[in-house]
Amino acid sequence: MKSVIERSLKSQLLFFLLLPLCGVWLLTACGAYFLAEHFANKTFDRELLNSADSIIARLRSDPVKIWIDMPPAAQAILRHNYRDKIYYQVLKPDGTRISGDAFLPKPVRRFDSPVPSFRFAKLNGEDVRIVRVKANLGGNEEQVVMVQVAQTLNALHEMFHQILLSIVIPQVFMIIFGALCVSYGVKRGLIPLVVLERELSLRSQHDLSPVRSNNTPIEIKPLIDALNALLEKLRQDIDQQQRFVTNAAHQFRTPLAGIKTYIYAAKRLPADARMTEMLAKIESGVDRLTHLSNKLLVLAKAEPHTNDISHQPVDLNFIASEMTADFVPEALPRGTELSFIGSEKPAMVNGELSDLAELTSNLIENAIIYTQEGGNVSVRVTNGDAVRLTIQDNGPGIPESEREKVFERFYRVLGTSAQGSGLGLPIVKEIALAHKATVEISDSTTGKGTTVIVTFPCINKRNAPVAKQKG
């Protein structure tokens, strides 16, 4: 519970607002209880005294006796009450009853006090309030009487409750209203954070441009500034790494060229079969190294971290057919049947021509390398609901558990003997990402083999820039 409060701003605010408010409410409720009791009693007592006074007003006396002049109609008026029963007694100082109900509890002490006295008592099992008033009807001692009026407490209780509730209920509403206000205020106040969260979650991992900080509350601005500083650091770091990879790959090239030169020179010398074979092995190793350093360069170049790539509409049919044609010399000696089927309509995508060519050639190269000799590789461009590039082969296929991993750098599917750089698919992924395209690997429709589908986002023709002709 504590951790939830600590983790949520809203809960914290509500907690620290509602806890003191409830405390204050409890205190005022107690106060209200005593106040209500005091005022209810006072009012009730006044009414009771009134009743007593009106009885006294009805008493008649002569020197011999005292009687009450109360016709049944008057008695009915006196006793009439919606909720409570009213009892009365007129007594002589010695306690003999002159008039009224017989069962009222006798006044116990200070019988002769001139001040009206009030007390609670029990009558027929009910709580009652009794007032006792001393009245002198004539001038002498003989004409002194006691009047007692008792009333059950329903009206008193009702009044007490009404006063109490009229104080406490508005306070409860006030607290609830306050909580709602805080809740709404917090929610409203947190909108910039929600907006920020949405913006960040929609961001591509390559977009390291600063987060916009206009219209953000001053409380959140430091957070955004810190985030932007971090993004900038990250960008510089990635830049540096990219420069490092690029420089490293470039540094490889001169010694590689040197080795190739010496191999070439050595091959011209008279040599026996073993030496020739060894030279060929060295040469293939150097070629692999060359290939790898080239791929590293492509990968470093394909890692865009800003969205400033100058994309232009290009026809994927053109790229795919050119690239397929490029690989015919590689497919022929392996007996691989390499085919290309284009879409009827132009399949326009927004992109960088050389990057898209790199993507396509990597996929075709992979399909050819990993498919057994005499296999089939088909390259297809379709333009339906979206533009798709599909490269399908009937090779060994990629097990489902490996399909995510093949996009990792230098990952090689277990049991493959073909020599790849381990960078082909990562390059494909990076280029696809930069073009907001998705890459998906599935089984071949023919059952065996691999199908790679690259799906490009729809190009908005109205907003598409006019294609510039490059020389």
Place this chain on the structure above:
Amino acid sequence: MRILLAEDDTFLADGLSMVLRDNGYAVDIEADGANVPIAVCTTPYDLLVLDLGLPNLDGLDVLKRIRSKGETIPVLILTARDALQDRVKGLDLGANDYLTKPFELPELEARIRALIRKDTWSNRTEITVGSLVFNTVDRVGTINGKPIDLTARELAVLEILLQKLGTSIDKQRITSLISSWDEEVTENAIGIVIHRLRKKIEEANLTIKTSRGLGYRLEVCN
């Protein structure tokens, strides 16, 4: 044919010069960028193979300086940088060709041949004098279909004479064209080469005439 190889990586430069010498070219290696324009202006090179990452003076600046001095020597750029803008810049500054490291040697050889052919032979692949047919692509001379067996130095001299067909060229000039810094050819040696060459092309009804003060000149015998 004399080539200046401006490359600071000794490992690559030594290998390349070895291959190019095998092909019959005279090769000088220069590792310091600042020395390249001087060398080009003072020695009659047929081709400059230029690495862009040279110390002291960057390859592109070397190129700028050479062209600003009016040198028309063909230049082949060799570089590790293969970005489009690098290539465009190099070619626009006056390079004639561009090859990215690591290159295939047959391709480098072919490009060198093509550049020299264009510059020296005006793109002709065959030169016919008398009954001698000289193939500028394979650098082989044939007489009536039979190839002439020539040493690298003889071939170099024959190429020079064929280039200067109709005019004379003096001994000193020939010397500077076939020497390299490592391998100075003496004028006496040139005399011997001319003597041997004369014998080998006799069959083609050709002779090399010596005129005092002017030098040598290839002519068809009457």
